[in-house]
Amino acid sequence: MKSLTLKAPWGWAIIHAGKDIENRTWATRHRGTIWVHTGQGEDSSAFEAPAIKEALLRAPERTQGHWFLRGFVLGEVDVVDVHHAEECRKPDGSLCSPWAENDQYHWRLKNPRAFACPFPEVGKQGLWEAPVNR
Ligand SMILES: [Zn+2]
Known part of the structure; x- marks a missing residue:
């Protein structure tokens, strides 16, 4: 399965906080489902972002613990379009x-x-590419 590793807490934000855009310096032709993997690294400034803080407060209790996971596949999401900021x-x-x-x-x-x-x-x-059969 095609997979993308993100620094914490961005992977969590995609799966649990309605983050509907992944910002990358590179484009992909891939469309369809990808697994969202939270890496070992953290983007410490992101934890202070208002959207992230609000999302954590809104998140269902059962998923709040996923916030702390590092090195895990948290879920999946569909890539439906890729464009550059200049285009939107x-x-x-x-x-x-x-x-x-x-x-x-x-x-x-x-x-x-x-x-x-x-x-x-x-x-x-x-x-x-992550192995699907485990
Ligand atoms: Zn855009």
């Missing part, structure tokens, strides 16, 4: 989503599905 910027400067960033490719994500039992996996760079 409106005249007022806003982008396609509150989660979207300037100067990045926007991977548009839909239908996040949380796994009831996240499982450990070793992450990799880029869009990597």
Whole structure:
């Protein structure tokens, strides 16, 4: 299964907080389901982002613990479109989503599905292939 490793807490935000754009410096032709893997690394400033804090408060209690996982596949989501910030910027400067960033490719994500039992996996760079049969 195609999989993407993200620093914490961004993977959690995709699966549990409605983060519908993944900002990347590179585009992909892949469309369809990917597994969302939270790596060992953390983006410490992201924990202070208002959208992340609000999402944690809104998250169902059973998934709040997934916040602390590192090195696990948390769930899956569908990649439905990829475009560059230059293509979606409106005249007022806003982008396609509150989660979207300037100067990045926007991977548009839909239908996040949380796994009831996240499982450990070793992450990799880029869009990597995780073994499906375990
Ligand atoms: Zn966009």
